[in-house]
Amino acid sequence: MASSLVACNIGSYDDAVDRYNSNLPPPPPPPPPAGFGPNFSEIQASVFTPSCTGCHSGAAPSAGLNLDAANSYTMLVGIASTQDAGTQRVDPGNPNASYLIQKLEGPGAAGGQMPPTGPLPQADIDVIRQWIMDGAIDDRVQASNPIRVISLSPMPGANLNAAPVQIVAGFDRDLDASTVNATTFILENSSGVPVAAAVPPAIGGTLRSAIFDLTGVALADDTYTVRLLGTGASVIMDLDANALDGELIANLPSGDGTAGGDLVAQFTITTPVVIGPTLDQIQAVVFSPTCATAGCHSAGTMAGGLNLSDADTSLAQLVGVPSSNPAQAGEIRVIAFDPDNSYLIKKLENAAGISGQQMPFGGTPLSATDVGHIRQWITDGALR
Numbered sequence: 001m002a003s004s005l006v007a008c009n010i011g012s013y014d015d016a017v018d019r020y021n022s023n024l025p026p027p028p029p030p031p032p033p034a035g036f037g038p039n040f041s042e043i044q045a046s047v048f049t050p051s052c053t054g055c056h057s058g059a060a061p062s063a064g065l066n067l068d069a070a071n072s073y074t075m076l077v078g079i080a081s082t083q084d085a086g087t088q089r090v091d092p093g094n095p096n097a098s099y100l101i102q103k104l105e106g107p108g109a110a111g112g113q114m115p116p117t118g119p120l121p122q123a124d125i126d127v128i129r130q131w132i133m134d135g136a137i138d139d140r141v142q143a144s145n146p147i148r149v150i151s152l153s154p155m156p157g158a159n160l161n162a163a164p165v166q167i168v169a170g171f172d173r174d175l176d177a178s179t180v181n182a183t184t185f186i187l188e189n190s191s192g193v194p195v196a197a198a199v200p201p202a203i204g205g206t207l208r209s210a211i212f213d214l215t216g217v218a219l220a221d222d223t224y225t226v227r228l229l230g231t232g233a234s235v236i237m238d239l240d241a242n243a244l245d246g247e248l249i250a251n252l253p254s255g256d257g258t259a260g261g262d263l264v265a266q267f268t269i270t271t272p273v274v275i276g277p278t279l280d281q282i283q284a285v286v287f288s289p290t291c292a293t294a295g296c297h298s299a300g301t302m303a304g305g306l307n308l309s310d311a312d313t314s315l316a317q318l319v320g321v322p323s324s325n326p327a328q329a330g331e332i333r334v335i336a337f338d339p340d341n342s343y344l345i346k347k348l349e350n351a352a353g354i355s356g357q358q359m360p361f362g363g364t365p366l367s368a369t370d371v372g373h374i375r376q377w378i379t380d381g382a383l384r
């Protein structure tokens with residue numbers, strides 16, 4: 001994780017070359033990240049207490065808003081603004097509609113931008129935005145109810161046509177990272193044999209997700225079982241030591257309302273069998289629309305003595321049949337298993353030593369993909 005972030009900031013080699021070639025100045029360094037996380041106690045300690053309580057505290061706080069640690073949460077979340085009564089100071093889940101953000105990023109409906117001494121760094125405001133986005137939760141209140149799984153990828157019961165690169169579980173609250181590990185986050189095949197993750201299971205980009213990394217892990221076609229443990233000696237817990245409520249009853253979120261219970265979900269991998277191009281497909285995609293047109297290789301005209309008007313006719317006219325062109329004596333239109341020596345391919349690819357025009361006559365050559373499909377059909381034996 002850390003190394004990929006570094007790589008992003010440096011930019012690609014191509015970017016560097018482009019910049020060198022065009023004499024562009026180097027990009028500005030990224031702004032320093034905020035020194036605090038998107039939770040209420042850190043925002044209080046890093047922003048409200050040092051930057052706001054000089055005016056927003058005491059008996060007559062500015063705009064009737066007390067931002068000291070004892071009062072700020074209850075005076076912000078879900079409370080109407082003094083200056084703009086139709087707007088909540090903090091509207092959980094909705095940073096743009098929150099008057100606090102409007103006052104930090106501009107003057108708001110009245111007065112000036114906050115704090116009056118000069119705006120906060122945008123990185124700091126973005127952390128406050130994130131806290132609002134996440135529901136503006138008061139992390140100082142200890143949760144006493146169980147933690148639940150709210151999302152799982154692959155979804156429970158998923159039918160996949162390729163192995164997933166990771167399994168990601170999302171939770172409704174921050175996790176105790178130390179409780180997410182190979183003992184509590186398990187993947188098994190249909191015989192109950194555990195699958196080892198590429199790196200041990202751990203929390204993801206936020207404390208609310210857990211990742212089972214399958215990068216480079218070969219998973220055969222099978223039905224697999226994912227287990228997230230809420231019962232037993234080692235269980236997944238939140239920061240207040242509430243155990244996972246894991247039962248998957250009908251749908252996510254998990255749980256029966258009581259802490260404990262494992263989440264058990266299945267997904268199935270079925271890799272599709274790849275079938276090479278058939279003559280019917282080639283007839284439909286190439287011969288009928290492009291060759292058997294009026295005045296060309298149609299039943300009526302049979303240009304070059306060749307009729308490609310339907311799959312049966314094409315087969316009879318192509319496979320093992322000599323060219324009708326006296327100048328090309330010895331050429332066979334299609335030699336099963338041998339595309340390189342098949343006259344059809346030579347005419348489509350305009351091979352050296354072939355007389356007359358490249359086909360399609362007077363038209364755009366076929367795409368490499370279409371010729372490749374015809375080659376594959378010949379390699380496979382040129383069957384009906």
Ligand code: HEC
Pocket residue numbers: 047048051052053054055056062063065080081082083084089099100103110111112113114115116117120
């Ligand atoms: C120097 C004093 C001062 C400081 C420091 C200050 N404010 Fe203010 N604040 C005011 C005054 C005065 C008003 C009302 C007039 C205005 O909006 O300009 C106000 C109004 C507000 C409002 C509007 C409240 C409402 O309900 O309409 C918000 C929100 C706000 N401030 C947030 C902050 C935040 C957050 C900080 C710290 C990052 C901060 N203020 C720092 C003086 C201050």
